[in-house]
Amino acid sequence: MKLPPFEYRTPETVEETVELLGEFGDEAKILAGGQSLIPLLAMRLSRPAVVIDINNVNELNTISNGSGLSIGALTRHRTAERSALVQSSAPMLVAALGYVGHDAIRTRGTIGGSVAHADPAAELPTVLTALGGSVSATSARGTRSIAADDFFEGFLSTSLADDELLTAIQLPPRPDRSGWSFNEFSRRSGDFALVGVAVSIELDESGTVVDARIAMSGVAGEPTRAIEAETALRGNPAGPESFATAAAAAAAEINPSADLHGTTAYRKHLAGILVRKGLNEACDRAKGTR
Ligand SMILES: Cc1cc2nc3c(=O)[nH]c(=O)nc-3n(C[C@H](O)[C@H](O)[C@H](O)COP(=O)(O)OP(=O)(O)OC[C@H]3O[C@@H](n4cnc5c(N)ncnc54)[C@H](O)[C@@H]3O)c2cc1C
Known part of the structure; x- marks a missing residue:
């Protein structure tokens, strides 16, 4: 489908861009890579009066x-x-x-x-x-x-x-003895994930969890911290027992919507699996064994 009509602006600096945003406000849309905006325009899900193309604003690169x-x-x-x-x-x-x-x-x-x-x-x-x-x-x-x-x-x-x-x-900089992991499950390579889980963990010298941050995608309208799981980990030895407890807590604290790709129960199950897998990987990296 053809795009709807709009005024097209091509600023070359951040200053010019924010001047335009100040002038047009919610009538304007920024165009960056266009990989999401162009389909939205083509499907008439977005109809801005002005498109501000920032591809010439080199200071943003x-x-x-x-x-x-x-x-x-x-x-x-x-x-x-x-x-x-x-x-x-x-x-x-x-x-x-x-x-x-x-x-x-x-x-x-x-x-x-x-x-x-x-x-x-x-x-x-x-x-x-x-x-x-x-x-x-x-x-x-x-x-x-x-x-x-x-x-x-x-x-x-x-x-x-x-x-x-x-x-x-x-x-932020990565603390010493910290580890990370990123895992997601989608039906086909390149598809948006049914559930994704990013884990960042910090251990002390004895292998006790000093801090953990777990964020999940696909389980709510925005990235969702597994707060209960993080709390269950802090101050406890990193290992199978605390990871199983945290995985169960993460699955229990979310209520993802069902759609044609998966039920609520299936997404909760996936979240638990990915949290446990992600904690193991992040812990191995924190210990330098991965
Ligand atoms: C087939 C296909 C598969 C994809 N799969 C994935 C995937 O698996 N995971 C994933 O994350 N994404 C996926 N995408 C989306 C892709 O990553 C987009 O590039 C991304 O979502 C938007 O980045 P963009 O630079 O293209 O932004 P645009 O499409 O140009 O803009 C997207 C929105 O952000 C706003 N915007 C852009 N830049 C700024 C800025 N600097 N300041 C304020 N507002 C801004 C725009 O106004 C617009 O509302 C997929 C896209 C396609 C076409």
Whole structure:
């Protein structure tokens, strides 16, 4: 189907972009990789009066590591996936990117687009939540940092204001003796997951869990922390017993909707399996045995 009519703007700086967002507000849509927006336009599920194409805003195409990793919003999935800096600083993100659609989609799709789009089954919002990351949002009023836990608000919905541009994501440095894992289950390779689970765990010298963050996709309208499971792990020895308890807690604390891909009970079952598997993998990495 043809796209609906819209005014097309091509700013070259963040300043010009936020000026346009300030002028047009909720009448405008940012166009990044277009992998989600163009189908939405074609299906008439989105009808913005103005499309602001940010593909010429080169200052959004950056990867840097200072006190944590910062990835500019316009960085393509493939660029991040192949970056040595991202591979060493955020291997969980690289693993998760491997599940995003297919190579062609990742060649166009952007880090900022995936996070701003906030699909409940998407990989990047889940990673950002599990790693305790944040996003930078810029408007003519200035720039603010929003923690992942406060950013995702429900199905395709975030706390980004109409005049704000997502300019970058930030991931904190990895603590010593920490480990990560990312696993998901989908019926076909490249499909959105029925359930995905990202685990970040930190152990002390004796193998006791100091901290754990578990984020799940596909089980609610936004990435969902397994808070009960995390609490069950903290202060306990990392091992089969505490992992089984945490997996059961994670499955019990969610109530995913049923659809033609799976029932509520099936998704809860999958979440428990993936949490236990993810904890084992993350623990092995924290101990340096994987
Ligand atoms: C066949 C297919 C399979 C896919 N499979 C997956 C998958 O398995 N997992 C997955 O996560 N995704 C998947 N996707 C979606 C893909 O990852 C998209 O690239 C991503 O969701 C959106 O990124 P984009 O850069 O293309 O954004 P766009 O499509 O350009 O924009 C998406 C939305 O985000 C907004 N936006 C974009 N950038 C910004 C910004 N910087 N600031 C504020 N708002 C912004 C836009 O206005 C729009 O509302 C798939 C897509 C296709 C076509």
